[in-house]
Amino acid sequence: MSAIQSSLDSLGSDGISKLSLGGITVLIFAACAGFSLLRGLFRMLIGTATLCAAGYTGYVVWGHFPSFAGLPWLSYAVPIAAGLAVFIFLTKVVGFFSKPFSGAGEGASERSFAQKIGRLAFSLVPASALWFSGATALRHFGSVAEVGAFADSANQTKPTERMTFLAEAKGLIDKYLPEGAFQKIDPLSDTARVKLAKLIAAGDSGTPLKAIPVLEEPEIRNLILNDPQLRELARERRYGDILRDPRLDHVIDNPDLKQLLAGLSL
Numbered sequence: 001m002s003a004i005q006s007s008l009d010s011l012g013s014d015g016i017s018k019l020s021l022g023g024i025t026v027l028i029f030a031a032c033a034g035f036s037l038l039r040g041l042f043r044m045l046i047g048t049a050t051l052c053a054a055g056y057t058g059y060v061v062w063g064h065f066p067s068f069a070g071l072p073w074l075s076y077a078v079p080i081a082a083g084l085a086v087f088i089f090l091t092k093v094v095g096f097f098s099k100p101f102s103g104a105g106e107g108a109s110e111r112s113f114a115q116k117i118g119r120l121a122f123s124l125v126p127a128s129a130l131w132f133s134g135a136t137a138l139r140h141f142g143s144v145a146e147v148g149a150f151a152d153s154a155n156q157t158k159p160t161e162r163m164t165f166l167a168e169a170k171g172l173i174d175k176y177l178p179e180g181a182f183q184k185i186d187p188l189s190d191t192a193r194v195k196l197a198k199l200i201a202a203g204d205s206g207t208p209l210k211a212i213p214v215l216e217e218p219e220i221r222n223l224i225l226n227d228p229q230l231r232e233l234a235r236e237r238r239y240g241d242i243l244r245d246p247r248l249d250h251v252i253d254n255p256d257l258k259q260l261l262a263g264l265s266l
Contacts, residue, residue, distance in 0.1 A: 048129050050090040055133060056185070058083025059140075063188060063244050072238065135173055136186050142170025143189040147197045147239040150266065154202035188244050192261035193252050197243045199224045199266075201234045210265055217260065219251055 062079035145166035149159040159167075170189075179191060187193070199211055203224045215221045223230060233242050242248075251257050 046094055050087060050094065052129060052133055053090060054083045054087035055137075057086040059186075075241065132181075135177070136182055138166070139170050139173045139182060140186050140189050142166040142168075142173070143194050144240045144243055146170060146194060147201050147243060148237065150198040151201035151205070151234065151237070151239065154205035154208075190252065192258045193243065193248055195261050195264050195266055196220070196223070196248055196251060197239065200227075200230050200242050201239055203231060203234060208266065214260060214264055217257060219254075220257060220261070223247060223251065 058079040061082040062075065065075055065078050145159075145163040148163050149167050152159045152163070182189060199214070199220075200223060202208075215224065225231075227247065230242060230245065230247065233239075233245070251261075
């Protein structure tokens, strides 16, 4: 017994206990700081994912919602409502499941400099996601403006400043980022599809000489010149509706026709 007691006493001696307690203290502090950092990062990621999911839902609904000649605003109101509904729903779901983990004194204590630097570094992930979402949206509206600017040039009218700005912004994005980065998220802004929409929008003003080889394909010629609904959309300057019209899908899904349009210089 005396030997056991002396061993226990030796475990409590200063030389070992200080080292052990110091290591444990550092470990606990590191775990708490890491948990706080990861918790904040997780919340940022969830918030970013919720916002992106709502925006993408609105975009998908907009891409598939039919256009009504008498109610053009409905094509935008329904997608916006769908995006808001998804955002509110996901926010409620995340809030419900996060309630058990919310702290009463959250944000009360000051964060250390290292925590701030770490949080700033990790915030680049959701910030990059938001930036890419914004670039995708700007590129899409730039594609619509590019179609409109081409149609205005064919009609010998000057494009608006807003249209010119959006078209130039899209060109700047395409200059520094590959088109493939946006292909899955925004297939409506595909190069071949945009060029086909340009020819449809300018159909009444005459087809450019460069596009004559394209007109030798019956499917493309019928879309550009003979489809009454697309001709009506062009006359009403509804270029976004032309770009997302499902009748263009059949041409774009054909690899040969898509390659022919993509190689067209307009």
